Amino acid sequence: MIEIDGSVGEGGGQILRTSLALSMCTGQPFTLARIRVGRNKPGLMRQHLTCVNAATEVCGAEVHGAEMNSQSLAFTPGKLRAGDYNFNVGTAGSCTLVLQTVWPALLLADAPSRLKLGGGTHNPMAPPFHFLERSYAPLMRKLGANVELTLRRLGFYPAGGGEIEVTIWPAEDKLQPFDLTERGPKQEGFAECFAPALPRKVAQRELEQLGTALGWNEEQLRIGPVRQNEGPGNALLATLVYENLSEVFTQFGEKGVSAEKVARDLVREVRAYQLSEAALGPHLADQWALPLALAVWKRGREATYTCTELTAHAKTNFEVIERFLPVTFLTSVAKAGWRIAVKPT
Structure with missing residues (x-):
């Protein structure tokens, strides 16, 4: 039984999700205590409970503590289905x-x-x-x-x-770990604004501000299609496509926040990534860790990637993965970012 303290490191829901995923993958049961104890609303929220219930259904698990606001959970996986x-x-x-x-x-x-x-x-x-x-x-x-x-x-x-x-x-x-240390040549960049049930001028203002700041032309600035019964909502996305990967950056509009500020915040994210030579942005670097570690475990072969930033979220995720899989994450400073090596142990 793997015992995990949900308050360590970043202390959020990622500890729960990574534990559920790898418990199902490896067949190892776990207990999780102090779930999200440092949050304004500690314990399992509906989103987290849905993750637990989904995992339970996928592997026929035996579960204790799967209820709203619960701060402890015991999960014993069954066979994957x-x-x-x-x-x-x-x-x-x-x-x-x-x-x-x-x-x-x-x-x-x-x-x-x-x-x-x-x-x-x-x-x-x-x-x-x-x-x-x-x-x-x-x-x-x-x-x-x-x-x-x-x-x-x-x-x-x-x-x-x-x-x-x-x-x-x-x-x-079929899993084969691979190194991802360079982006490769840039192929294209474009922005989209999804703003269903909002005035069209909101999307236009966001895109104009972003286009001016990044030097992107009209063809690179797009208003996303609106489907039936969507919204209200507002998401401004910038997509950078390179030979070896694509990165997507997103900012959300909300009441009381100007369209121009939404665009400026997104431009700041894009420029931070463009100033680095590392392959993955901070969010992708965090989320790539688990599937890559699975492949390293299955094949017994090391793999490496570079990233622009090593967040507390990522460090916590590395620690949880190491509790379930016989792998080690080795981090070091690299040119304009970080180098992450995932090694079998």
Whole structure:
């Protein structure tokens, strides 16, 4: 039984999600105490509880403490089961985080799985759908884990109502760790604004401000399509495409925040990445750690990547992964960033 203190390091929901994912992948039970104890609303929120329930369904786990506001959990996984699943957060809580919880386990299953997920698709503090589609999923395919993602409907806070469909193919025998230390030549850059149920001028102002700051022309500035029953909501995205990867940066509009400030905040993120020579941005560097560690474990071969920033979130994630898998994360300062080596132990 692996015992984990949920208050250590960054102390957030990622500790829970990584523990659930790797417990399913390895068959190791765990207990988690002091869940999100330092947050304004400690314990399991609906989004976290959906992750627990999804993991339970995928592997037939025995669980204790799976209830709202619970600050402790005991999880004993059963056998992984491929299948058709429907997971709905029921609020604007992030359904992409629910997906990332079960994704690693389902790629180790013995047949394809099809998922329908409902909730928030574009949330602060969570990977937006377009980040998963353009940044994360292509690297997963390169790792040997094929996946198809489809956005059916955008979902924003506080209404939610978003919907994603995903197909995950088995990949246990195909996983191959690889190094990702350089971006390669830049191929294109573009921005999009999704602002359903808001005046069109909001999107136009954000894009104009961003385009002026980054020197992007009109063809690089796009207003996203609006589907039925979406919004209100506002997400401004910048996508940078390189030969070896793509990075997606996002800022969210909210009541009382000007369109110009949303754009300026996004420009700041983009420029910080452009000033570095490291491959991955801070969020992708964090989220890439788990699938890469799985591949290193399965193949017994080291892999390395570089990133622009080593966040507290990433460091905590490394520590949790090391509790479940026989791997070690070695970090060192590299040119304009950090170098992360994942080694089998």
